[in-house]
Amino acid sequence: MSSVITVEQLSRSFRLKGRNSRTITAVDHISFQVQQGELFGFLGPNGAGKSTTIAMLTTLLLPSSGTATVAGFDIQQQRDQVRKKIGIIFQETTLDHKLTAYENLNFHGVLYGINRITRRQRITELLAMVELSDRAHSIVQEFSGGMKRRLEIARGLLHLPEILFLDEPTLGLDPQTREHIWRYIDKIRQTRSMTIFLTTHYLDEVENCNRVAIIDGGKIIALDQPSTLKTRYQVNTMNQVFLEATGHGIREDELL
């Protein structure tokens, strides 16, 4: 197995403005590797630095220090090559609410240079997969939260990325929709050897991960297979592992 994401001593700090003006370190010298085809769980309490890490790996944010390669390309020097290889579902929705589902997907397809015939064919397939075919020409504004999320998953897959970043893909969804979304994700993983980098607060979802990293206060405090982690903390679920590793206090209060 070869690693498709290699992170070395990656850090990012922010200057807070206003009355609480100071510098905070959101990501603090983290290092890890993700293997080809892996389902990699990236866990941590609110404000731990998960989204900031994803923003750096997806070229949207420059690191303050450290380096990383994604699909073999440097995230600072070879941004366009990285961008071609990745797909991302952001934590907050990034659909155009004034366009239809189809138009959102078509827009995405053009951005990634997919030709018209392939575009049309894949859009039809993906809309069927996320069960939105009958709403293809509805304005996204009229969609429920679950429908929007499914559409975003379809969009993230449209250009056949090698690595898919999922930042809380099932946030705010009911158990049925979550189950559906996981069924799509499993289907994709079976048909294509796609690497998935996942963050979530629903810890039952990470039981199936190949490996899980836990980040807290910008630092990685654990990284292993779920079974190994459970043995180490002598517990039965990933939920318990999480609480054992990160403690029971609300971490964000300490940061502020």
Place this chain on the structure above:
Amino acid sequence: MKAYLAVIWVLWRRDLLHYWRNRVRAIVGLTMPMLWLFIFGGGMSSSLSQGNTSLIDGISYVQFIFPGVIAMSLIFNAIFSALDTVKDKEFGFLKEILVAPVPRSTIVFGRSLGAASTAAIQATLILILGPFIGVHLTPVMIMLLLPAIWLVALALASIGIVLTALFDNQEGFQFVVNFVNMPMFFLSGALFPLGQLPSWMETVVRLNPASYAVDVMRRIVLTQQHIPLDTINRFSFTIFGHNVSAWIDIIILVGFSAVLLTLAARLFSKPK
């Protein structure tokens, strides 16, 4: 290159779709120009024409401000539609574009073309009001005005896109836009002739891109109405001691757009 143009096209099309889906706004957008023309222009025309019937040499005040009102509509719509990009930033859609393997300059060109098109369509609608205030629209006038409207729209949209690169939230953007738009409109010659201004004001007029916008459109409208060049020049201003002309206006507007679009492309390309 083909892919580059496809991305610009799809961004452009998105703006037109938004405009089309919100076409009530297009109708509502006509009320402002109507107020300026019929109420403000009509009122000023009648009070200025005690005795003789026109401002100068056969033009009523309302005919005088007609090109100015078109320019006003362009100033407000072209700069303001940049607000959509600020909203894209705020509501996240911009990330969808930024994470894609496309050069940042496509965003700048796609969005400014979109903003320019919708503003130009809106301004073109105002032409329909011309006959009601005694502006006789000829085919030649329309054929000259349409490209002028587009050029002016692009120049003003490029101001908007530079501003969007600088602001992350709607409040800040709106504050600055209001702060920019009003003086730009008042100091453009849209509402009064520029011939007899105090010199500090004339300096500001020369630095104001909207002055060239008003001037080029007024020159087209009045020339086509057979108003002598001398009269038109009296409404206008001078640079380096020379009367401006439609060609000077065009060159300045093209140059201005090029500089601002390049600047915007630079600003958007700078990684965070």
